[in-house]
Amino acid sequence: MKSSSLVLMVLLLACSAGCSAPPPPATVREFPLTGEVLAIKPDKSEIQVKHDEVKGFMEPMTMWFNIKDPRLLDGVAPGDLIGATLVLTAEDSYLTAIRKTGSRPPGEASAPPPAPADILPVGEAVPDITFTDETGKPRRLSSYRGAYTLVTFIYTRCPLPDYCPRMNAHFAAVQRGLQADPRLGQRVRLISVSFDPEFDTPARLAAKAREIGADPDLWHFVTAPRAQVDQFGGKLGLSVLREGPGGVNITHNLRTALLDPDGKLARTYNGKEWVPEEVIRDLQALVK
Ligand SMILES: [Cu+2]
Structure with missing residues (x-):
């Protein structure tokens, strides 16, 4: 009961910040x-x-x-x-x-891809990295210090609606929560990191940001060279498998991390099961 009324409140807040048109009828x-x-x-x-x-x-x-x-x-x-x-x-x-x-005959079955190693524990400092943002400018992770920073990983050509497009939709909902609550809007920033830097140029990241209504004051779309993104993401539990010529076929999990104002890992949101209301609730508890 309590959580459903909170969900309703978040929805109302989100709507007061500007309701978008209802989604088009689902095509299957x-x-x-x-x-x-x-x-x-x-x-x-x-x-x-x-x-x-x-x-x-x-x-x-x-x-x-x-x-x-x-x-x-x-x-x-x-x-x-x-x-x-x-x-x-x-x-x-x-x-x-x-x-x-x-x-498959026994012995020939494929092994599942390895889980990412050396994931940072909560409370540890997240290593700094210099991204390139959707305007083509360098943007260091450490430049977000002072704010709670919610980081997720995506690539713009992800074909599956419940993977990267869902993370984008969730971040859009969190952004509406920030816009509806000035206290949060001042203290929280969002970063979507593409792990497909060859395709996700600043122009493509900017187009995606526009398409989903990212407010450039609150939410940035960034990337960095593949090896750096993979290493950074690996620390937060991201695993990306690249196959095919040039590694264009991407298999990935979903990881979302909240960094505290000191740049330390505050908590992680695993997979696609988390909901924006949960993040808003956590942020409201953290931001004094
Ligand atoms: Cu994806």
Whole structure:
């Protein structure tokens, strides 16, 4: 009850700061997908698949997919080859119609990609890095000291609605919370870091920032050379796998981190499960 009224309040605050037009009606797209199961979450809500090319949509890569009905995974285990339907709505993607088509001989099954090592513990200083922002200017992470800084990682050509586009939508909602509460607006900044610097030029980052209504006083889109972004992101739990010619096929997880005014890691928000209201609540508790 308490949390739902808070959600309502945040929504009202967000609307008082300018309600955008309702989203267009969801169009649903479906693609056949084949691949090898690498891992299954214990609650069967997600499955990791090393998939073949999804014609007209996605290069071969390894990634986690949502499963709406755990019964779809009855009899499916890591090492199995499967066929399925990838469903995309405006905000979500998931696998359905999963069927086992075979299995890799034991010993030939692929190992899941390694989890990122040496993640910074909460309370540690986050190493400085010099980004290039959407105007093409250098922007050091340390220049945000004095503010609570919410950092997430994206790339603008991410094809899956519940990955980077969802992070952008969540940050837009957090931004509305900052605009609605001057106390937060003065003390909190947002940074979206692209891990696709070759494609995400300042011009493309600026176009994305405009498209989703980023206020340049509150929210910056930045990037840095690949090795630097990967090293920086790795410290915050980001893992990016680059495959194909030039490493253009990107498989990634989602990590969002809150840095305190001293540049220390205050907390992390994992994956795509966090909601903007949770961040606003945390910020309201932190910002005195
Ligand atoms: Cu993405």
